[in-house]
Amino acid sequence: MVQTPPPTALPAADTATTPVVAGYPGPAFRLTADLRVAEANAAAQELLDGDPRWLPDVLGWLTTSSVAPGLRSVPVQVPRGGMVIEWAAVPLGGAGTLLLGRDATLERQLRHTLTESRRRYKDLVEVSSDFAWETGPDGRFVFVTTRGALGYGPEALIGRDPHELAVEEWEDMPLPFDARRPADQAELWLKRADGTPACVVASALPLYDAQGQWAGARGVCRDVTETVTRSAELARVRNREKLLAHIVHTLRNRLDATEALAVAAAETARALGAEGCRIYRAGEDGPMTLAIDVGGDAAPDEIAPEALAPLLSQAAATDDPVLGILGSTRVLAARTEYQQAVNGAVLVWRGDYADPWDDEDRQLIGGVADQLGIAHAHWAYQERLRRLSERDGLTGLFNRRTFFERMEEQLATRETGPSALLYVDLDNFKAVNDLHGHQQGDLVLKSIGNLLTRGVRPGDLPGRLGGDEFVLWLGRTDEDRARTVAERLLAGIKTLSHLSASPEKPLGLSIGIAVHRPGTGESVQELTDRADSAMYAAKGRGKGNFAFAPPHIAVPTAAASAETMP
Template sequence: MLDTTEGITFDISQEALDAHGQPCAVIDATAAAVMLGRAFRDADGLTDDAGLGLAPAVQAALGEALAAAAPATRVMLDTDAGKRVYDLFLLPPDRRGHRLVLASDRTMDSGLRNALTESRARYKDLVEISSEHAWEVDADGAFSFVAPQGLLGYAPRRVIGLPAGELLDPERHTDPINPFATPVPLEGRDVWVRAGDGSLCCLEVTAVPLFDADNRWAGARGVCRDVTEQRRREQEMAEARARERVFGRIVRLFQREVKPENMIRAAASAITHGMAATGCQIFGIAAPLAKVVQHPTFQQETAFGRIGSDRDADRLIAALESAGRDAVVGDLVGDRHLIGTLCMHGDRINGAIVVWREADRPDFGQAERRLLAGIAGTVGVALEQLYSHRVLVEVSRTDGLTGLLNRRAFYEDMQRRVRRLARGERKAALMYVDLDNFKAVNDTWGHETGDKVLRDVADLLRANTRSTDMVARLGGDEFAVWLDDADETVAVKRAEVFLAASAILKQHSARPDLPLMLSIGIAVYDPVNREDMNEFVSRADGAMYAIKRKGKGSYAVARQPGRRAP
């Protein structure tokens, strides 16, 4: 038993120390070990290497505590298992100056505190250097904390107290949940906001709601990072893929189509489907191969789907001409959205595209406008192919000297018209026109005068026929006229007009006795007779030669098939 100066008695036998579960020891006034309990001896780092005395660091710490009359001290020890932390508690001494020392292992508590302190410092450093923006809002939905680097160009002092909803871009944010004041956890939610410089930015927000002790919403906290450039690149890639799909569809359709007209129709279909539109019009221009066209005249080449009125399309095209060559112009007309752009080939405007969409669907966005601008170049190439094809067709069907239809084109068109007449009751007339005494003009005045005479005859015939009629030069000094919806009376009157107008040709005659005149043979087609093409042509030709044999400068009408000559 140990009687202390305060009258307390401790059982300090070795057996008692060994039986105590907590590390304990008895030291003298110099902090040297008098007795060590088993738990004290077993504790990591408290004893010396022999296990018979105190570890030097422990004895030194206890000596300092005795000198300072401190009731406790803490010691940190380096052991083979790592750092250990002990709190040493000194009980009051007995009459001989011996003290009971109790040791408590605080290694885990200290480690946790140190880890927490280090973690907080690390988090603070990471937040400050991170590209992500940390924030918190209070129960009123206003920012109560923002990381030191601020938020999107806003200094922390400008953001603290600001309602979180004021940062949202109203045109882009349609979600009913404000991610800065979310009542539910969010991860990776995109939100478009206005930055401090007024620019539009996209933030990817991850947030959790906060609740008070009564489970009432008390705010939210989270992090967000600027993904504007990433989203813009993704949008550009999506637009590029959309363009590739539409271009690919157009190219595939072009490859399947031989005729340029069909290519243009295929392009209108592909544009309509590729832009989720309801209709598309493609316009060409008159005189498309002219090098410089100050004010081109647009005419529709094809249309696909449901479109609006020609007047609305014409007004949009006029706006395009005013806006410039690369512009994409949009409008809302009645129950339809429409956008359009000009088509170019080289530095020339050679057409336009107008795309339609119902007004109850979203308007065309910037991505679709850029898509249309890109497509316009491909359509411009297709239009140029169409124009070139038409020029080739026109050249192949036209007499080079007079600009009239040539023999092949005239007979092809006449065959189609005869087939059409055979299905009805209307009549038509074929007139063969031959120049009398023309060879003498060439022999006397030369071929230059002869060519002028041929052009004058072409002008004469064109000026005295309707747009529905056909005029052709069959070759040499032979011409042909097809009169649509004409019986014998109409044909004879037209022949008399030709003869009267031909008086002007006499000024180019070789000699007075060889006057330039016209000999005209007329054949009337009546579907009742079921006459074939060859017979019909032969009757006109025969009538023309009959009048030449009778004296020239007049006309003759061929008998109808099966009718005897008078």
């Protein structure tokens, strides 16, 4: 067990921080294996500069915790007042521990205020028309509105398990009375005192004690049985609620966002009795683009994209689902949004032979749209992560790792003709940085990225290896085509002469070209080395040139040599 060092033995934090520590929005430390402060960001340094007596408490917690210690809330005194910091520890193996903090002061203050106002809350719910309740840690009622509910007096309900009130098919299902997360307008069936069923809509919030353990729940219920007049209509509502829960579960638990949206679209069409469902995403410039199309192959011509555009625009501009009739087709559309920003739409259609869309249809598609908005945000986040992992942050070209992975894939396919790799080095680039600064240098690199991507075909791969070195893979390309592209690049660099360091040191390109032929067994590394050597040959001719690498000489394998023996 590592001993907790006393406060006086703690060295000052190192001001040189890693990107994770420096970029964290709250206080962050990196501790050594013996729990000494190795790095601290500015927010963490403020805590150290205050009253540091909190730190031994945190270090003692770490020494007595398991590999995954969880969270720890600690009061801290700083010059601007008292704070409560919630700490999370991330073990770094032999490298020590990452300690990340979150300011939970306001949260604690609000919790204290809510505790003090509990009496006021009970007074208010006593005069409410709803049935208010609270359950304890054992799940039984500890508070019920004084007039009781469902024909029971409060004395008949307090101390009783709410599950005893549930009708048979609800007895073993999770109820709002033991909610572990907020529940809003959840519908359930309970038994009245006379044994008749009552349809109840419940909203609930879970309660937790100071140690974070579940301590019950509180909420309100409203008897809506009178509004449910026909059993067939009630069954329809309940089935749709279950379907919406299934859609929500699908969207939240499928890792592949596209697959989740496709399942949600199919289920939405089935639930609404629609012939098809389309899910749209809002682009950066605003217009909706089709993301998922279920049933579109059999869609009538009257719901062509140009006919739907006004309806989608109308849906994007209003909170409520929009109804439309296009020829003999009934259309229902609702916008999707995330954090109050519209990010798409969902649309269903069916023929006019079917019943018109009703309020239940609109409520269901509205509920689906709420969840699709979150799914769209998840999709966009996945796309952003994928782009960040594949692209160079400055030029938008493929980064080194992704470029060579894609090249490996291309070489692994069965090609029928030659391809070419252009290895491009920027001439006199260092002079730009030296004379005009890195901002001008970044502008040059971005311009080269645009030059490389101009006119590329599907399957071509422009990439940046790092610094001022670029590559361009040209699929299905022979020597003549590669020469044409190289000449285009050399002509294009001349249009960037205004970015040069000086007329004496103009920007230029030195290009090495290596033509790959299928069947030679040449690896990506061998091809790259040939193109690199050709680039240096071009640079040796005085820069601003291109040169072809000698053909690759295939080395026969042992099997091939055996086949040629007499």
